[in-house]
Amino acid sequence: MSSSPAGVLQFLHIIQNLKKTKRTGWVDNGIKEPESIADHMHRMGIMAMLIDDPSLNRNKCIKMAIVHDLAEAIVGDITPHAGVSKEDKYNMENGAMRDFQALLGDTDMVREIVSLWQEYEEARTPEALLVKDLDKFEMIVQALEYERSDKKLLQSFFDSTQGKFKHPVVKAWAETLYAERSNHDNSQ
């Protein structure tokens, strides 16, 4: 069974917000041309495609990456500093995912999207833990790029993720990024 075309169109118009909503962490730091939520999820999906780990379901990681912030189309992009409890944030985002389910119908495809979102939130499976790593890593890659473009120091993004990476490949990527940032600092 597929979702109704009318339901799909309503859903698509709602998730346009992911393309329009600028990520709050950058807006809060006065970044001139901040990326959107969709931009962030897209690069995470590409990152997931680059991970060659036979212990992981690669396709699941890619799909999880591109839906993990879907609820933000309704709830918005809430930062850790927004003063919203994790429980309240989860409840609002869970409500948004149920709204999507009501709109699209209880199909296998919609159940997969909601299930991937839920698995990411619970952060217990190896795939979810990798995508959590990519969420943080994509953010610090972007932070370095904004430090260069906007001539700003965005140290809090590096501090809040320091030592948090679990997957060996992402750890290696992060070490390379730190070296790149350090070399770039020294060349200024």
Ligand SMILES: Nc1nc2c(ncn2[C@H]2C[C@H](O)[C@@H](COP(=O)(O)O)O2)c(=O)[nH]1
């Ligand atoms: N100023 C900071 N903002 C942060 C930090 N960690 C996350 N964030 C921002 C980035 C996004 O705008 C938002 C949540 O991102 P999700 O991908 O988890 O939805 O919070 C930080 O350390 N400093």
Ligand SMILES: [Mn+2]
């Ligand atoms: Mn995210």
